[in-house]
Amino acid sequence: MLLRGRKRTHANLGSSEARGSRSKKPRNLRPTSHAMCNPLATLYGLPTEIRLEIYRYLYASTLIHVNCHRKRYCAPRFTWTLCRSTSTVSSLLCANPKWSGMCIEEDRCLPRDTSRELLGVWALAASSKFFRHEMHDAMFETVVFSIDPRDLFVWLDHLAKKEPQRRIEPSSPNVLRLRAELSRLLHERLRLLDSLDADLDADLDDFEILLDLTQETQVEKLRHLTIAGSLPQAIFRTDLKLLRKRAPRLKSVGIQCQDAVWQWYNWDRSQDSLVGDEAWRQWDMVEWMQDFPPTTTIALEAMVWGKRRSLWNDSRADKQSRIRVIRAGKKAVSSSTLGWTDADVVTEVVNTEAPTVCTPRGTQWQQWWRGKGSRMLF
Structure with missing residues (x-):
């Protein structure tokens, strides 16, 4: 005869086991609500004009690198990378472009760099679709877009296909x-x-x-644009003429490129020195930029690489230099000067020598100097 044991109940269980198996129901799941001291103390409560000014302030001195991804039999796809650091001279220029040997590897801006987390205005745009839609116009009017010259007009065609993002209400x-x-x-x-x-x-x-006519396309909203590429400056000539027609409302234009070392340095002399303070006047890029009105801000930067060659300058170390020509836009300028006098232009030369550029052959920045058309520059 089988004897049945007593039924296990909470009464005959140990006190610790009974407490562990018992589930307590929460009394109140509603969070405690507190009345707002100031209902207008939120970004939604501010007038639209004030919010737009906040967006423009947050977008100031922001540079975005536009990257084009091409695949065969597919339409080009565009992504963007936030610039790590802009130049202290002008927000139109990237401080450390990918072909620069004047910075450490961690500070260089690369198209595939996605390590930066969204901060500031980008975190605000990601938090709300309403903010992202409202900030669209302020972004195109304030942010500097940097793009390779080979992808410039493909990107402009991509923007031209976009419908105006903001339609003016009939009651305006x-x-x-x-x-x-x-x-x-x-x-x-x-x-x-x-x-x-x-x-x-x-x-x-x-x-x-x-x-x-009261509506603007995205191309017409562009105000600040930089053409940057690890290419000889000759490729920019045709692009600058067409850019003036495609984007007539640009307020500032920047150029970042590579240039030949013999245009800026006297390598045939005993000392490696610049050809002179007036060398920028003979720069072809300055002549091409004169088509833009004096009211347009211009920022030009050429980087040269003087590579040590054992055949004719074995005693000299590698040298890289930046040559910058900045012209601030002015409202009232005489038509005879075109805004390119000595008083209008600010020039700057930044040099660096070993050990920054004296690095192994496989260094990442050197691959953009050994491409087709760029090898002859150094």
Whole structure:
């Protein structure tokens, strides 16, 4: 005969085991709510004009590298990389481009660098879709976009296909004022017409076209652009002429490129010295940039690499230099000077020698100097 044991209950269990198996229900799952001292003390509560000024302040001195990814039989895809550090001279220039041997490897800006976490305005944009949509116009008006010259017009075509992100509401005061003015001009013209058939339709079409001018495409919103690439400066010549037509509202333009060492250094003399303080006047890049009006800020930077060659300068060490030419935009400039006088231009030369550039052959920055068309520069 089998004897059944007593049923295990919480009463005959140990006190510690009973406490461990018993689950307590929470009394209240609702968080404690506190009344806001100031309901307007949030970013949502601020007026739109103040929020836009905050966005522009946060976007100031920000440089974005636009990267183009091409695949066969596929449309190009664009991504962006936040610049690690901009130049102290101008926010249009990257402090450490990928072809620079004047910085350590960790500080160099590379297209595949995704180690930086989102901070500041980028964290704010990622936190809310409303903020990201509202900050779109402020970004195009404030941020400096840096792109390779080979991808420039492909990117502009990509932006041109985008619809205007912000449509002006019909109730906006500016649109109402424009509609009233156009209506007045339309009625004055109709009084002078004998027939109101085809002419009326043509005038109404012109009226709609003028209203469409109140909207801007993304290309028209561009204000600051830098063309940067590890390429000889000759490739920039055609791009600069077309850029003026494609983006007529640019306020500042920057150029970062490589240049030939013999254009800036007297290698045939006993000392390696610059050819002179006026050498920038003979620079082809300065001549090409004169098509832009004096109101446009111009920042040019050329990097040269004087590589030691045992055949003719074995006693000299490797040397890299930056030559910068900065011209600040001015509102009132004489038409005869075009804004390129000595008083308008600020030049700067930064040199470095070993051990920064005297590194092994496989150093990463050197691969952009050994490409096709760039090898002859050093």
